Amino acid sequence: MDIPFGWYFVAYGDELAIGDVKPLHYFGRDLVLFRNESGEAGVLDAYCPHLGAHLGHGGVVDGDSIRCPFHAWAFKPNGFCSSIPYAKAFPPIAKRSPIARPYPVRERNGVIWAWYHPHDVAPMYDVIEHDEFTQPGWAKPTRFDWRFASNPQEIAENGVDVAHFEFVHKMDAVPEGKTNYDGHIRHSHAAGERAVKLPDGTTKIFPSSVTTIQNGAGQKFTQLSGVVTLSLMVLATPVEADDVELRFCFTHPEFEPDSFDAKAVEAAIANTCGQTGVAGDIPIWNYKIHRVRPLLCDGDGPILRFRRYFEQFYADADEPNSIAAE
Template sequence: MGIPFGWFFVGYSEDLAVGAVKALHYFGRDLVLFRTAKGAAGVLDAYCPHLGAHLGIGGCVEGESLRCPFHAWAFRPDGFCSDIPYAKNMPPRAQKEPLARSYAVRETNGVIWVWYHPHDIAPTFEVIDYAEFNEPGWAAPVKREWRFKSNPQEIAENGVDYAHFQFVHKMAAVPEGETTYDGHLRRSHAAGTREIALPDGSMKMIPSTVTTVQNGAGQKITQLTGVVNLALMVLATPVEADDVELRFCFTHRPAAPGSPEDVAFHRAIEYTCGQTGVEGDIPIWTHKIHRARPFLCDGDGPILRFRRYFEQFYVDGDKPTRATIAA
């Protein structure tokens, strides 16, 4: 499977201080992430267009530019060369166009988002802002991350694979769900029950829902209701084809530390991340293959419709074969 295009996580905003420079590797490319003196985040191809030094290894921020460690050429976040300290005259090409390949960057939800497209086409849609991660009145995010052999499409497909909730996550019943599509947006809602243990040792069935909005291949927020209510950003960024970093970033309404509500929030987070959640999926994702022409039954959920939706995020010649039900 190829690497889809869209907006993808490349860092948390709080982890990139003014003047910081970080070497990254995503989308099969070496990149450099930096923050200018005025606070703007920039992402460029890692290798200097002059003589190929890695800008993320020894490069430094000076004002609104990143200086190369080799000959001190300086590049703005838009890829233009802003200074060559030993040049008598700036080369004409450097005055007309960017020399370094730059990437569109957005910062919202506490995340640094980068637009990736293999043909370097400008963004065709925008990042969605989430009130839960942007406005006061929400708890500090709780973050988890994993890296394994898979890709954003396989991970996102879980949301419409209703049958697996019963068998992988031990939910008492297969959730009934519905999904709608609107261009690059996918919205889904599934409702079911989960069995929880009460303090007296007895078991109780709790109604639960999972409501998701997916904005392209790399941005998704999920609202989880049950014992407690959680907001979850699911952040899947391809490192290479079939090599992905997955991050879960949770928030909820504040609760006093150590209170029953606080304990319940953290138990719900661990439930969602542990074997009853994503860590139950990861071994399957890691070792499965992608069946482009799967044989499905009527209880599987709208998997084929989801795949038709996801096809739009691959360029021609780099998309999985169109999925059809095997005869």
């Protein structure tokens, strides 16, 4: 499969200090991530347009730019050359164009997002902000990460594949819900009830719900409400076409340590990351192939509708991903 375009995680903001320079490899490309002295994060193609040195290995931040370790050419986050220390005149193209290919960057929700498009088309929509990941009253995020052979579509499609919940996650039922598609945004909401055993041994029925917002191929937010409220960012970044890094970033209202609510949150996170959650899915994703023409039946869920939504994020689709065999 091709790599879909969109906004993708490239780093957590608190892991990139002023002056930091980090080599990255995403989207099948070598990249460099840096934070200049003004605090602005930048993502550029890794190789200097001058003579090809890797800016992420030996490059240093100088003012608002990153300097190449080879000849000290400097580049701003927008890709424009800001300095050639030994040149009497800039090459004409360096005056009018960003010669170090830049990637648009947003820093929101505690994440540094980079916009990828195979033809360098400017962003078609923006990152959605979720205040709970950066606002007072919410716990410091809990983070997990995995890497395996898959892609953002397979991971996102998992949520509409209702039949697999019984066989992979050993779940008795999946609450029915409603889904709306609005351009690049997919919004779903499912509500039901859950029986929870309390510390005194009694069982109480709690209303529960799952709300999901998919913002293009690379940003997905889920809020689980029930005994407690748990917010989750699902961050799937393609390394290559079928090699992906997946991150789960959780937060929740602050609770007293060892309280019932704190233990309930720990259990919810464990369920989401364990066999009843992503740990059950990863071995399937890692070895499966993508069937462009899947043979589906009536209990499979709205997979084709989801594919019609997701195929808009492929710039070079030779054939639609929403076809099914009859």
